[in-house]
Amino acid sequence: MIHAPRVAAVAVAALLTVGLAACSSSSTPEAQSADGDWTPVTIEHALGTTTIESKPDRVATVNWANQEVPLALGVVPVGMAAANFGDDDGDGVLPWVQQKLEDLDAPTPVLFDETDGVDFEAVADTDPDVILAAYSGLTQEDYDQLSEIAPVVAYPDTAWGTPWRDMIEVSSTALGMGDEGRQLITDLDRQIDESVANHPDIAGKSAMFLTHIDTTNLSEVSFYTTHDTRTMFFEDLGMTTPASVAAASAETDKFSLTRSAEQADAFNDVDIIVTYGGDELTNALKADPLLSQMPAVVNNSIVSLPTDGPIGTASNPTPLSISWVLDDYLDRLDQAADQAQ
Known part of the structure; x- marks a missing residue:
């Protein structure tokens, strides 16, 4: 089966590859030596251009579902947005996220209350190295304010319109886990095709x-x-x-x-x-x-x-x-x- 949205994922991958090549020539010896083989990553998105100079260890996510990419890759965020709809037990964590946290034997990260928008103070308190928001509705003002805390990876094109494959491609690249992200996409595509074949x-x-x-x-x-x-x-x-x-x-x-x-x-x-x-x-x-x-x-x-x-x-x-x-x-x-x- 050919999935039309995969074309978008390929386009994002190409853009990110260009960004990586462009920034590798300007990376500083200090950045490379501090993080071993880490090469600074530059990602272009709808709200600007973000460069991640050093390997992010403390990952925060804002807005809907952005915690799912790092979790799927085995990285537990220091903070994430609390689920504000679809939460069946009122704990702020959706069941598939809770299941993954249990699989990783990890405690629930700090939950940001976004009822009235991004909680900038709470995000800052988690002291993140990077803030992921590849699927989000961030405004330019939100992005600028978050960027004062840490590098922010916003949505590549349209607010609340990032396909799941692009979410994975963008966020995994920001974490220096692009290969793992592409494997995750392949695994999910295979699972979808197998299930669809039964219907x-x-x-x-x-x-x-x-x-x-x-x-x-x-x-x-x-x-x-x-x-x-x-x-x-x-x-x-x-x-x-x-x-x-x-x-x-x-x-x-x-x-x-x-x-x-x-x-x-x-x-x-x-x-x-x-x-x-x-x-x-x-x-x-x-x-x-x-x-x-x-x-x-x-x-x-x-x-x-x-x-x-x-x-x-x-x-x-x-x-x-x-x-x-x-x-x-x-x-x-x-x-x-x-x-x-």
């Missing part, structure tokens, strides 16, 4: 991911565009993007769009709808005079994920959540595919 009914089915829907007001519906990683994940699973969603996405760089329910017939090419909610949502869609005419609703080809649970959260693929959710998610998609005509 042939979803192959080629078109899928649309609706965002959280207000069942009391269905005059408008919102959906994730092709710039969002949830939608990108469909292609990893052998599914396709409906032409209607692709066309709407081509007109924007936003990760979601809203359309009037009166335009619902534009999405007649959608085989499967994935969304957040439960029976109440499904029943509301079926009862609505406009949305009920969508073929996916007529056929009951709807995957309704828990709004606040970890399964719904993991539909946004990240390096550790993929293995945790993959078979369950595919089973749900399979059931919806069975209903599609």
Whole structure:
């Protein structure tokens, strides 16, 4: 199976290779001697250019899921953002992250409360050598302030739009573990392909991911565009993007769009709808005079994920959540595919 998002990962790898070559000629003898064979790493990203002069031992991560790359590579961060949605037991750590910490026999890192944004003071208190935020929504102001604490690796292109492979590529390079990162990508790709092979009914089915829907007001519906990683994940699973969603996405760089329910017939090419909610949502869609005419609703080809649970959260693929959710998610998609005509 060929995964379209892998093209982006290759592009990022090429960019990072250029950065490494460029900075190796200007690296200082002091930096090299202090860290053995470490060569300073330069990474270009959407908010600037970051050079990591010495091997980072104390790694902090901010914003969603950035702790997962170092953990997957056996590096326990000194601090990471507390989970603020999808946390089933309220401890600030998602189950796949907790599982990895247990596998590494490691205590929970310092948890940064990002309810009101990045907690700069808490990050500074962990005394990091590098701050990873390859999948994030950092503003330029956030980045500049964090850069006063330690070198910051921000998202390569679009806020909240970094595919999981690029997350791994960027963060593993920043840690001097590029080879290990590429092996991790290979291992996850193999796992995805093996699991998808056991669910042939979803192959080629078109899928649309609706965002959280207000069942009391269905005059408008919102959906994730092709710039969002949830939608990108469909292609990893052998599914396709409906032409209607692709066309709407081509007109924007936003990760979601809203359309009037009166335009619902534009999405007649959608085989499967994935969304957040439960029976109440499904029943509301079926009862609505406009949305009920969508073929996916007529056929009951709807995957309704828990709004606040970890399964719904993991539909946004990240390096550790993929293995945790993959078979369950595919089973749900399979059931919806069975209903599609």
